[in-house]
Amino acid sequence: MINLECLKVRYDRNSPVLTIDSLRINRHERVAIIGPSGAGKSTLLRSIKGYVRPDEGKVEVLGVNLRSAKRHEWRRVNRKIGLIYQQFHLVPRLTVLRNVLCGRLGYANPLRSLLGIFSDEDVNIALSAIREVGLEDILHQRADTLSGGEQQRVAVARMLAQQPSIILADEPVSSLDPVRAENILELITRVHAHHDTALIMSLHQPELAKQFAQRIIGLRNGRVIFDGACDELDNSKLQEI
Ligand code: ADP
Numbered sequence: 001m002i003n004l005e006c007l008k009v010r011y012d013r014n015s016p017v018l019t020i021d022s023l024r025i026n027r028h029e030r031v032a033i034i035g036p037s038g039a040g041k042s043t044l045l046r047s048i049k050g051y052v053r054p055d056e057g058k059v060e061v062l063g064v065n066l067r068s069a070k071r072h073e074w075r076r077v078n079r080k081i082g083l084i085y086q087q088f089h090l091v092p093r094l095t096v097l098r099n100v101l102c103g104r105l106g107y108a109n110p111l112r113s114l115l116g117i118f119s120d121e122d123v124n125i126a127l128s129a130i131r132e133v134g135l136e137d138i139l140h141q142r143a144d145t146l147s148g149g150e151q152q153r154v155a156v157a158r159m160l161a162q163q164p165s166i167i168l169a170d171e172p173v174s175s176l177d178p179v180r181a182e183n184i185l186e187l188i189t190r191v192h193a194h195h196d197t198a199l200i201m202s203l204h205q206p207e208l209a210k211q212f213a214q215r216i217i218g219l220r221n222g223r224v225i226f227d228g229a230c231d232e233l234d235n236s237k238l239q240e241i
Contacts, residue, residue, distance in 0.1 A: 001027045001166065001198050002048055007057035009043055009222075016055070018043045018222040025198055027165075030189060032209035033202040035219035035241055041202035044219070045168045048200070049081050050074055062165055079106030082164030082197075084172050084188065088155040092144035096135055099143050099154050100126040103161030122161075129160035132191065152184055156191060167192060169201035173208070181205075185212045206238055 002025040009018040018040040025031055033041045046052045047059055050066045059066045062080060064073045082103075090099050104122040112118070118126075130136055133153040138146070143154060159167065169188055173181035185201075189212050192199040203209045209216050210230045218226030218233070218241035226237055 001025060001062065002200075003058065003060040004047070005058040005060075007047065007054050007059060009040075009047055009052055009054045011052075016222060018047065018054075020044075020057070020224060023217070023224065023227070025200060027196065027198055030192060030199045030212070030214045031201070031217060032213035032215075033200065033217050033219060034204070034206050034209050037204075039219040039241075040222040041219055042170055043222070045170050045200065045202060048166070049083065049168060050078055075106070079162060080165040082159035082162045082167045084155060084159055084167065084169040086170075086172055086174060086176070088151045090143040090151055090154055090158075093142060095140045095142055096130060096146070096154050096157075097123075097126060097139050100130055100157045100161050103129070103158040106162065125163065126157070126161045129157040132160060132194070133157045133187065149180070149183065153187065156187055160191060160195070164195075164197055167197050167199045169199070171202050171204065174204050181208060182211075188212075206233070206241075 004020050004023040007018065007020040008016040010016045033044060035041055043052060047054060048061055054067060062077050064077050066074065066077065101118050101122060104118055104126065108118060108122065130139060133156050135150065135153055135157065143151060146154065172188065173184050176184065185208060210233065213230060216226065216228065216230055216233050217224055220241055225240055226233060
């Protein structure tokens with residue numbers, strides 16, 4: 001599903017901020033990327049999404065090498081990768097349904113999506129995503145009238161409407177209080193369990209990674225220094241990250 005080989009990513013002429021010899025992530029895996037600030041967690045997720053182009057190596061995602069992909073191949077892969085950030089990026093004046101339909105834009109033909117016209121199939125997919133996060137009673141409510149927790153669920157439903165094969169969550173809970181952080185991670189991992197996807201989340205807090213992931217990848221200075229099951233990450237290994 002994801003296969004990185006001999007990867008080097010630089011943002012400028014300086015030394016690489018990410019150097020990965022070999023990393024594979026398979027379907028159904030639930031992976032947490034941990035590491036201190038600046039370790040390269042976001043850069044790794046952005047490389048998988050195709051938002052940064054590595055200088056060297058292979059980034060194969062869903063069978064396509066993103067370094068040499070043609071535009072239509074890149075688009076096909078890109079729409080199968082759902083992203084969750086801590087900021088929800090909803091359109092405030094649009095309803096819950098309209099916001100979730102935005103997740104279908106990658107599938108609609110350009111003219112229809114420009115006019116905001118969606119097919120019955122798109123609407124049904126959006127409705128099913130909304131039901132899955134439990135927001136069916138406030139379908140027509142504007143996003144800017146919702147609580148923070150409800151907005152987060154809209155963002156998850158919009159990501160689900162993309163029918164992703166890979167879910168990337170970039171620091172989804174870094175500045176939240178522990179209860180809200182756990183609620184959101186519970187929602188994300190529940191959604192992952194019900195769909196045929198891989199989940200990769202970057203997390204600051206190792207204890208949340210241990211609680212919600214199956215596999216942990218520890219980064220330091222842009223290199224993988226731990227890759228294993230949660231129970232293999234003992235305190236001495238944790239201190240190295
Ligand atoms: P993390 O997500 O672990 O905090 P990042 O992937 O954001 O780490 O950053 C890794 C390194 O790349 C850091 O040294 C950071 O300063 C640098 N970096 C990140 N984004 C950019 C950018 N757009 N331009 C230049 N350097 C960047």
